[in-house]
Amino acid sequence: MAMTSKRRKADTALGSLILRNMANAMEREREKRGLSKNELARVCEITPPYYLGILDGSANPSLQVISRICNNLNLSLQELLMGKNPTD
Numbered sequence: 396m397a398m399t400s401k402r403r404k405a406d407t408a409l410g411s412l413i414l415r416n417m418a419n420a421m422e423r424e425r426e427k428r429g430l431s432k433n434e435l436a437r438v439c440e441i442t443p444p445y446y447l448g449i450l451d452g453s454a455n456p457s458l459q460v461i462s463r464i465c466n467n468l469n470l471s472l473q474e475l476l477m478g479k480n481p482t483d
Contacts, residue, residue: 414449416476417449417476417478418450418452420475421435421450421464421468432446432447438468439467439468440463440467441463441464
C-alpha cells in the first residue's frame with residue numbers, strides 16, 4: 396500500500412472544535428473586511444480550496460499555517476483558535 400502525503404482531517408473532538416472556531420473567526424474577519432472567500436484565502440496565503448477545507452472541517456492546518464493566518468489577519472492565536480471576538 397502506497398503512502399500518500401494527504402493530511403487527514405481532525406479526528407478528535409478538540410481538533411474539530413478548533414477548526415470550527417478558526418472557521419468562525421476567519422468568516423467574521425472576511426465579512427468585516429468585505430472580502431470574498433478567494434480574497435481572504437489570498438490574504439492568509441492559503442489556497443481557496445484549503446480555506447474551504449477549514450470552513451467544512453476537512454483541513455488539518457499546521458502550526459505554520461495557523462501562525463500565518465494569525466499574522467495576516469492581525470488576530471491573536473487565542474482569537475483564531477477560540478473563535479471569539481475580543482469584544483465578546
